[in-house]
Amino acid sequence: MKKVIDVVRNRAIYVFLLVMIIFFSIMNNNFLTANNILNVAKQVSIFGIASVGMTYVILTGGIDLSTGSLISFVNIVAAYFMVNMNLNPWITILLSLVISSLVGFANGWIIAEIKMPPLIVTFASQTIFGGLAYMLCNGRPISRFDDAFLKIGQGYVGPIPIPILIMIVCFAVGAFILIKTFFGRYFYALGGNEEAAELSGINVKRVKYLVYTLSGFFAGIAGIVMLSRANTGQPNAGLGYEFDVITCVVLGGVSVNGGSGKISNVIAGVLIIGVLSNGMILMDISSYTQMVIKGLILLLAVGSDCIQQAKLLKTKTATA
C-alpha cells in the first residue's frame, strides 16, 4: 500500500519538473539551451548544498531556520579572515566550516539538552547570527579576494561550473550518509518516534547534535561558494535562503513530521525551484509575484504531504 503511494509520489515530483520544463520551453526560446540549463544548475547550487543538512534536520522531525543567516555569517567571516586578517583561502575555508558547524552544534545542544523547540532555537540564532554578520563588517560589504579563492564559485572543470560539482559531491555524500551509514537509520528512527528510538538504544541527544551540526556544516559550504561566486562578502547575502531550502526539501517529499524522505527526491525539489525561478525571470515576472508563487508552491507541497499522511493513517487504523 505504502509502496504504491510512494511510487506515485516519486513520479509526481518528476512529472511536475518535466511539465515545468516543457511549459517554460514553450514560453521562452532561451530556456532550453545548454547555457541556460547550466545557469539553472549554478543558481540552485547554493541552496542545493544547504538542502542536504536541512534534509537531515527535517527527517528527524526538526527544523533549522538559521540556515540563511548562517550563510550570511560565513560569508562575512570568511571575507573578514581573508581581507582584514590576510589569512590563506584554504585555512579560511577550514575555519569558516568549523565555525558554521559549531553554530549548528550549539543549536543542536540547546534543542537536545534544554529541550527547547527547534523552531524557536533556530529562529533565535537566525537573528543572532544575522546581527553578528552586520556587526563584524559594520554593515559594509568586504571584497578583493585571491584568484584561487574565486575559482570555487566562478571556475570550470571542462564545461561544468565548479559550484555545480560541489553541489553534486554534497548530494552524493549526503545520500551516502543517509543510505549507507547507521546514522541515516537513526535519523529516520528519530523522526518516526523519538521515544521508541531512545528505547531501542539510540542516544537521541547525540543524533540531534549531529543533524544540526551537519546542517551548519552544509550551510557553511553554501556560504563559501556564494562568497566566491559573488566576489564580495555581503552581510545580507543569505537573507531568506532558509525559506528556499526548506521549500526544496519539503517539495522533495521529506515529511514535515519527520521520518520519511529521500535525497534523490530532494534533488528534484531543488531543480523545481531552480527551473521555476529561472523560468519566471526569463518571462519577466516581477520578483514580488515570484514570492507569491513560491509561497503557494510551499503550501502545495506541505499540503499534499499532510493529505498523504492522513490517508496513510486512515488505512492503517482501518486495517488494524
Next chain:
Amino acid sequence: MTAIDNILEIKSISKFYPGVTALKEVSFDVRRGEVHALIGENGAGKSTLIKTCSGAISPSEGKIVVNGESFECMTPKLSEKKGIGVIYQEFNLVGDLSVAENIFLGRAIRSGIVIDQKAMEKEAKRILGSLNIDIDPRTLVKKLSVGYQQMVEIAKAVSQNAQILIMDEPSAPLTNAEVESMFAIVDQLKKNGVTIIYISHRLDEIFRLSDRVTILRDGQYVTTLNTRETDKDELVRYMVGRELTEIYPERSETCIKDEVIFEAVNVSGNGDKNISFQLHKGEVLGFGGLVGAGRTELAELIFGMEPKQDGKFILNGKEIAPKNPKAAINHGIGLVPEDRKTKGALLGLSIKENINMPIYPRISKGTVIDTKKEYETADKYKNEISIKTPNLSQLVKNLSGGNQQKVILAKWLAADVDLLIFDEPTRGIDVGAKQEIYMLINSLVEQGKAVLMISSEMEELMGMSDRIIILSEGCITGELNKDEYNQETIMRMASVERKG
C-alpha cells in the same frame, strides 16, 4: 423477529480498502437491553465494524439499522444523535483539562456565555459517584492513571445518555479491582436499559457479562451464540478455527539455575521505595500489583530511563548504573514496553531496521552498515521466532499486534541481552499470538536468559512466573513461590496500603 426487538441491525456490511477486505458481508442483530459480546482475533474486523457503527468510517456496502431506521452510512454526529456511544481503546481525553471539563467536553454547562464551573463539577461528581468512581472532578486528566482515565471515558459516555454503548476492550488496561468496578458499571447500565456491545479478548469476561456473543474471523461473520449455551473451548475454536490444548505452555523444570543474574539492593527512586530482589538465570520473575503500584516505574529505573535516588543494581556480579537506555542495553538489558505502538516499535521503519536498531554500530564497518549482516541478522530471528511477513522490508506498522511484539522481541534477541523486561507482554494481542509469545518467553529462559515480567493479567502472571513479587504503592508487599499462588493472596498483597 420484528424490527422492534432489535435496537441495532448490521446488514451485510462490507468494507474494502485497496488490496484489503476488512469486512465481508457481516450481518447480525443486537437486541434491546442485552449485553452483546463481540469477539475475534486481532484483524478479525471488530474495530472496523464498530467504526462503521460510530460513523468514523463509511462501509463500502450494506446497511446499519438503528431503532428500525435504516442508514447507508453513519456520521459521528448522526450516530451520537441516534444514541450510539463508543469507548475506544485510545481515549479521547484532553490531558490538560479537568475530569469535569472532559466529561462535558463540547457540551459545557453554561450560564449565559460563561462556563458554570461549579455546576459542571457538581454534575460530574454525581455521575462519577453513581459509578462508584472516586476521583475529584477538578483533577487534571493527565495526572490520572490509565485505569482512571478510562473511567472518565465511561462517565463521559454515560453523561451523554447513550442508548447503545460500544466498549472496545474496556478491561485491557485495568487491574482486577478496577475490572470488577467496571463490571458493576456495565451491570448498572444494563439495568437502566442501555444496550451494550462489549468487545474483549478475555473470555471470562464474556461469560461474566454477556447475554449473547458474536464471533468474527478474518473480516467475516462466524456465528452468534447464547452465552449460557456455550463454553470457552467452543468460542476459542470459532475464533481461531483450531483447538488450543493448554493456555500456558510447560517449560523444563531444570531451567532455573542458582546463579543470580540480576539483583536490586534497596533501590529507591521514580516513586519506588527500598526495592530489593534477586533474579536467577533461567527464571521468569513476575511482578504483580494494581495499576500505579510502581512496576513500570521500576522497569524505567532498571532500563536507565529514570535516575534512581538510592540503592544499587547488580548485573552479572557487577554494579551498574545505566544513565540512559543505550547504556542499559550495552550492559545486556532489554525492555519490551507496555505501549507497543508508541514506545516499542518504530512503526514507520522496516522489520529489518527495527531488529537491527540497537546493534547497528556492531554490524558496521566504521559507520557504514554491512547490509549483508543486517539482512542475515533480521532473517535469522525472523525465522527463529516465526514473524509472519512476506519480506523483511515490510514496514512494522503493517503487521498485526502479535507480529509487532515479535519484532520487538527479535530486536533484543539480536542484541543478545541477558535480562529481558516485559511490561504487559500480551496486551491487545489475540489468543493464538499470545500462545506464541509465551512459548518464546519459555525458550528465552531455557537459553539461560532471565525474564522480569510485569503483568496485570492474573492468569498470565500465575501461569508464566516461577516466582511472583507483588508491589503496592511503590513498595514490595509480598513474594510468592509457585506452590503459594492464589488469586486472593495476590489481591490482598496488592492492596496493602503504605504506612506512614
